């Protein structure tokens with residue numbers, strides 16, 4: 001086969017591979033809505049331990065464990081709801097409160113904390129008086145992820161329930177649990193009566209146990225949480241001037257003529273007043289006008305090439321004027337993460353979800369230094385550099401290999417540019433068809449190719 005045919009075949013192959021990669025990408029994207037391959041067992045478990053019986057019910061400690069590797073709950077925090085099976089009321093609560101008391105007009109003497117059939121409980125705020133606290137309460141509903149800060153990956157409150165059963169035969173488990181964090185996204189299963197919890201005393205010389213325990217498991221789905229993505233990825237490299245921006249309209253389309261005020265246009269003379277006048281709804285983002293309209297952009301820049309190592313710079317930019325991201329985290333998938341040598345100014349932990357292949361890393365800010373990603377503006381970005389050691393058998397700058405396969409910000413899948421738009425080496429197969437007879441060009445490309453390895 002002549003050189004010309006070879007070049008054509010390789011372009012065809014390249015096109016085919018691109019289509020294949022793109023199809024896989026699409027497939028991955030839709031599958032990840034229901035099932036998170038990077039954290040297949042991730043869940044939030046609510047454990048309900050009855051610690052004593054009372055004259056008309058029981059006292060229980062309810063603990064919310066976040067068993068998700070990288071998805072955390074940030075301010076304004078979780079909201080746990082359920083529906084009582086009988087006519088239960090909540091007499092008292094410690095370390096938490098219901099959002100509404102409901103109609104307690106039937107009660108004389110002591111008035112219950114809540115008489116609603118379907119109460120919603122929230123955490124208390126930091127600074128709550130000590131006599132209203134229990135262990136792991138009062139963090140304003142904020143729960144860390146399991147990998148980032150295991151010690152703060154739970155939240156608890158104590159509840160005194162009346163008009164309930166007073167033995168494990170007569171108590172009925174509550175139904176229809178809901179967990180908001182604070183928006184939608186979680187689905188909770190039914191409460192299951194499980195083996196009673198054991199509590200080991202601090203001196204480890206005695207263990208007590210709950211009188212009765214039930215568990216509720218809640219799982220997250222990005223699809224339920226919000227239809228539109230919230231984050232996108234842009235790419236660049238030292239070997240090609242092209243900056244591949246986030247795909248247009250990733251998170252919404254800029255259309256300030258039809259809906260003025262949906263984004264902040266820094267070119268408009270009125271942007272400062274637009275910003276201050278639209279402080280109404282904290283939960284809906286107010287983003288800077290961009291082609292992608294995403295609140296968060298993650299930029300991956302292939303920065304330097306050394307003989308044994310190569311270096312990437314990651315920049316996370318907040319385009320949302322209404323949100324500071326506390327304890328943000330990033331999950332990135334790239335085959336070279338098995339040989340990450342150093343990260344600068346971010347914390348790092350390998351996430352091993354496929355047995356021994358650790359191609360996935362979790363990155364998050366250093367406490368008090370860059371763990372707060374400030375609202376859009378001059379301080380609205382954080383950055384870090386990663387140093388990878390090359391594995392000579394797999395390393396290449398070709399075919400977009402140096403770019404990430406997948407990025408999550410705070411557990412949400414970030415939309416990548418389509419693989420065929422990635423910056424590519426100024427040489428290689430796709431350019432070979434035209435300068436085919438120019439030996440000098442081919443030689444130069446070969447030299448470049450070798451130099452970049």
Ligand SMILES: *[C@@H]1O[C@H](CO)[C@@H](O)[C@H](O)[C@H]1NC(C)=O
Pocket residue numbers: 041042043044045067217
């Ligand atoms: C919830 O997560 C924990 C910790 O990863 C795991 O042991 C448990 O099996 C999970 N529960 C469910 C129902 O998936």
Ligand SMILES: *[C@@H]1O[C@H](CO)[C@@H](O)[C@H](O)[C@H]1NC(C)=O
Pocket residue numbers: 168169193196211212213
């Ligand atoms: C209920 O209590 C009895 C002892 O009083 C115990 O044997 C039984 O295991 C308990 N059942 C549950 C579901 O906790």
Ligand SMILES: *[C@@H]1O[C@H](CO)[C@@H](O)[C@H](O)[C@H]1NC(C)=O
Pocket residue numbers: 045046047065194195214215
């Ligand atoms: C119930 O939840 C607790 C806390 O997450 C866990 O330790 C326990 O294994 C769970 N029990 C069952 C049967 O899932």
Ligand SMILES: *[C@@H]1O[C@H](CO)[C@@H](O)[C@H](O)[C@H]1NC(C)=O
Pocket residue numbers: 321322323324374375
């Ligand atoms: C973000 O934090 C800064 C500094 O703590 C504060 O001035 C600003 O108001 C906060 N912005 C939002 C949207 O909460």
Ligand SMILES: *[C@@H]1O[C@H](CO)[C@@H](O)[C@H](O)[C@H]1NC(C)=O
Pocket residue numbers: 337338339340350352356358
């Ligand atoms: C990859 O995972 C293995 C097993 O968990 C671990 O021993 C190794 O240090 C990890 N490699 C890197 C670069 O983190």
Ligand SMILES: *[C@@H]1O[C@H](CO)[C@@H](O)[C@H](O)[C@H]1NC(C)=O
Pocket residue numbers: 338339389390391392
């Ligand atoms: C890192 O790269 C070296 C050299 O290619 C290789 O021998 C080693 O197995 C790699 N380490 C890991 C953890 O993959």
Ligand SMILES: *[C@@H]1O[C@H](CO)[C@@H](O)[C@H](O)[C@H]1NC(C)=O
Pocket residue numbers: 240241242244421422423424425426427
């Ligand atoms: C850089 O990559 C882009 C694809 O994103 C390509 O169109 C362009 O030709 C490349 N530039 C050079 C100098 O090869």
